[in-house]
Amino acid sequence: MNNLMKKIFKGLIGLSLILSTAGLSVMASSHSEAPLIALDRFADNTDTYAFRSVEPGREGFVTLIANYIPLQEPSGGPQWFRWDDTVLYEIKIDNTGDGIEDVTYQFQFTTQTVNADTVLGQSTVNQDGVIGSLNDPDYNMPQTYTVRRIDRRSGRRGQLIAAGLRTPPANIGPRVTPNYETNLGQPAVYPLGNGGKVFAGTRDEYFYIDLGVFDALNFRSISSTGGIDSTKGYNVSTIALEVPIQELTSTRAVPSGPTAPDAVIGVWATASRRSTRVLSAGAAAHNGNWVQVSRLGNPLVNEVVIPLGLKDAFNAISPQIDGTIPRVVQAVTDPELAHLMQAVYGIAIPPAPRTDLVSIFGTGIPVNAVTGPNYTTFLSDGTAHEYLRLNVAIPITPIASINRLGLLGGDVAGFPNGRRVHDDVTDIALRAVAGGTPFTPATNVAPNNTLGDGVSANPEGPLLTRFPYLLPPNQGNQPRSSNQTLIEGKLHDWSKAPVVDENGNFVN
Ligand SMILES: [Ca+2]
Ligand SMILES: [Ca+2]
Ligand SMILES: [Ca+2]
Numbered sequence: 001m002n003n004l005m006k007k008i009f010k011g012l013i014g015l016s017l018i019l020s021t022a023g024l025s026v027m028a029s030s031h032s033e034a035p036l037i038a039l040d041r042f043a044d045n046t047d048t049y050a051f052r053s054v055e056p057g058r059e060g061f062v063t064l065i066a067n068y069i070p071l072q073e074p075s076g077g078p079q080w081f082r083w084d085d086t087v088l089y090e091i092k093i094d095n096t097g098d099g100i101e102d103v104t105y106q107f108q109f110t111t112q113t114v115n116a117d118t119v120l121g122q123s124t125v126n127q128d129g130v131i132g133s134l135n136d137p138d139y140n141m142p143q144t145y146t147v148r149r150i151d152r153r154s155g156r157r158g159q160l161i162a163a164g165l166r167t168p169p170a171n172i173g174p175r176v177t178p179n180y181e182t183n184l185g186q187p188a189v190y191p192l193g194n195g196g197k198v199f200a201g202t203r204d205e206y207f208y209i210d211l212g213v214f215d216a217l218n219f220r221s222i223s224s225t226g227g228i229d230s231t232k233g234y235n236v237s238t239i240a241l242e243v244p245i246q247e248l249t250s251t252r253a254v255p256s257g258p259t260a261p262d263a264v265i266g267v268w269a270t271a272s273r274r275s276t277r278v279l280s281a282g283a284a285a286h287n288g289n290w291v292q293v294s295r296l297g298n299p300l301v302n303e304v305v306i307p308l309g310l311k312d313a314f315n316a317i318s319p320q321i322d323g324t325i326p327r328v329v330q331a332v333t334d335p336e337l338a339h340l341m342q343a344v345y346g347i348a349i350p351p352a353p354r355t356d357l358v359s360i361f362g363t364g365i366p367v368n369a370v371t372g373p374n375y376t377t378f379l380s381d382g383t384a385h386e387y388l389r390l391n392v393a394i395p396i397t398p399i400a401s402i403n404r405l406g407l408l409g410g411d412v413a414g415f416p417n418g419r420r421v422h423d424d425v426t427d428i429a430l431r432a433v434a435g436g437t438p439f440t441p442a443t444n445v446a447p448n449n450t451l452g453d454g455v456s457a458n459p460e461g462p463l464l465t466r467f468p469y470l471l472p473p474n475q476g477n478q479p480r481s482s483n484q485t486l487i488e489g490k491l492h493d494w495s496k497a498p499v500v501d502e503n504g505n506f507v508n
Helices: 003-018 020-033 180-188 308-316 317-323 325-332 337-347 354-363 424-432
Strands: 045-052 061-072 085-094 103-111 143-151 159-168 197-204 235-244 264-281 284-294 388-391 484-487 490-493
Touching: 045 264, 045 284, 045 388, 085 235, 085 317, 103 235, 103 424, 159 197, 180 197, 284 308, 308 325, 317 325, 325 354, 337 424, 354 424
Parallel strands: none
Antiparallel strands: 045 061, 061 235, 085 103, 085 264, 103 143, 143 159, 197 235, 264 284, 264 388, 484 490
């Protein structure tokens, strides 16, 4: 443990002892106020991403992606999935290390109804029954949204940076939504006044994982192949935002280099609901203050690190107070998952306290001998705050050279430097928790450093090479349960990995 890490760790423990009473009261109030997010999927964060844009020519921008509403069955009509008009969706950036957001982007949606006198929902036959564009009258329940930017230093005043933007409908099928990506997907990418872009709509779930992890680590495989993607064929709702680097840093400038004091930003996403919902016959009124019900920074933290009794509370709190809750700190310094790995796989794990994990998830990685003088993700006021940390001065890795294992694969532009959509965070997290990294040399041996869930690619195909990167949504007329389905006139065998082109058309 170097001196800096010692100091941070002492700070964590000290704070947690002093403030343990405050931590407990947070738990109690959240138990009585926060709904269980599993019962509230329209406000459920699934993944958060933050990376310097890898689309050619866009290195001066950061792409922020917040996904919500998990495991969407593409054929779930006639309403399909849409954004919840009563939820406040937000992406937050801390650039000073205190765990408090300095820049916030807010997204709010409004659903219109063109023709209420139809048995159908999102689409109907108002004209010819084909939704050929975002403004087509057959798009019967279009949603529009606003984007607001709040800057803490300018007095928390919200600035409206876009309004009236239409979201695309669901990918209903080739009859109602033909040429989906050309007609509806790409037209829903809007330019912003700051030179950036924004998109909000349904996409293919790119977070591939074999959910055998929840069956006591009962993976079909514990390496890079041999698993089955549990999210195959499902969609997710994506907010993607691209903004200039200088809009996010503490100096409001492009940092001079990776070790400059303004080079690292912290990123997380949240969902909030009004505190009161009043039901009456056929209607619901939403009033009161916004209450945060979901939060997501680093992947898999709330799933596999935070203990069950704290999961709802963790969803409701700000990163500002993470380090003040002893049980949250302990969950990271001595994670249960590591002990489970030790028992199931019979492997040695690093001893607690896991300062390696505290730095990855809670404080950022300081400059060190392993990653060299030009690498750091450190951003902390001395206390742990859990969110993604992106060093915006580390150069991008061109798409063709990206390694899915990020830093562990020698690709310093990837996780845990922010999180790219390309990063296989399941394998990275399994190896990190098992101590299979250069930060814990004694356990950086097989199988600790070769662990994986057996899924290393998205079965629907590789990412787009342009914003919003995620693939078009899977079509509603292809039930995901059957092994052989007719897709755009061709019999498709789901047991083989399908490949789609950038228009969402299957090419095999
Ligand atoms: Ca801050
Ligand atoms: Ca997928
Ligand atoms: Ca994997």
